[in-house]
Amino acid sequence: MNISMKSRYAVRALTELSRRDESEPGKPVPLGDIAGARGMPLQFLEQVFAALRRAGIVRSRRGASGGYSLARPATEITVLEVVAALDGVPSPAECTQGLCDRADRCGAASVWIEAQQALETVLGTTTVGDLLAREDALRGGAPMYHI
Template identity: 45%
Template sequence: MQISAKADYAVRALLELARAPARPLTCEAIASSQEIPFRFLKSVVGELRRAGLVRSQRGCEGGYWLGRPAAEITLLDVVLAVDGEVLSLRGEPLAGLGYPGPAGGLPGVWRRIEADAKDVLGALTLAALLPAAATGPAGAQPRTRIGAV
């Protein structure tokens, strides 16, 4: 199992944006704060923008904001936005996977692992990963609050 660099960087960038939702952040500021390569982050943020997870404004007062409240963005949303799949086998989706003979049950195991991963990722919001003081406006409660994963 492997979590892609794109997914890791995307979540880290979104957590930076969620920490200070009232002001825009530049890619340079996010990259510096999270020690992420700027050029790679720029392409990841573009994918997040196309998925509606961030919004942007050009100009000297511009930057990026979350596209939705942190309590409404799950880690599953992020992974699907940048990777398209939660789990794949040799780069292919698991949906049509089948093996002959004694390995015939193995695709079901892979699909079960994918389903479990989707359950975990879908239950965790950005707000749940932030310290309590940084969850945003009063009343915005995360679906799941965790200390450490």
């Protein structure tokens, strides 16, 4: 199972959302702002955030001065659950989901299972908060050359 644009947009958008949540905690941010800030198609983001809301990752408020806000602190939202909400649990091969009836006598299944576990470890231990911190490090810590 692939990590699609939906998941990638979601991660970017949540990073942006948590950036804004730092300055004005809890205040809803319109999707249009987020889409604009990161160059993502608004109507596609709407689909993405609908799924994020159903998964309990963001909260929404409708109407004027509405928008989306984080349902939990950014440091408690893992990349894994974001991906799971949009693409399902990422698995390199279907064997790893009990769909392979040969798994009990197929040595190959084990390697796909190990691969999936490695993926889950990385994605499950990285939070949106981490990504925001990394982004800040890139912006601030990157060498600044003057023209």
